[in-house]
Amino acid sequence: MFMSDLGVKPSASPAMAEALAKLAGDPELRKKMGAAGHSRVLHWTPPAAGAICFFSYQYPIDSMDFVDRLIREYSTMIVPGVHFRAERHLRIGFGMEPRILHSGLAAIDRLLTSLD
Numbered sequence: 001m002f003m004s005d006l007g008v009k010p011s012a013s014p015a016m017a018e019a020l021a022k023l024a025g026d027p028e029l030r031k032k033m034g035a036a037g038h039s040r041v042l043h044w045t046p047p048a049a050g051a052i053c054f055f056s057y058q059y060p061i062d063s064m065d066f067v068d069r070l071i072r073e074y075s076t077m078i079v080p081g082v083h084f085r086a087e088r089h090l091r092i093g094f095g096m097e098p099r100i101l102h103s104g105l106a107a108i109d110r111l112l113t114s115l116d
Contacts (some may be wrong), residue, residue: 021115042112051095054081057088059115066111074107 041058059066063080070076081089092108094101095116 051093053092055090063087070111076104076107
């Protein structure tokens, strides 16, 4: 889904925040972000506004090592929680084209699955 599909113009920042909040609450997006398949080890709170999620996870890998593997093995970049003094967290932006977001989330899912 594109922002234009939600009736949001690029210059309409209050509407943009509302549209992004709708995206964050979207069950399909939530499923793609791993909440369905990895719910026992992932936790996230959908943001009220904005295009960034901050996940916590319970896998036995530090966030920097996780992100390094994600970059090396899947050419996908996210931000390790250690940058925010929050180890075992990941910061994921979702304000890009849906095909890019879904590809990145699929890469995260594949890496998480390989850690099981």
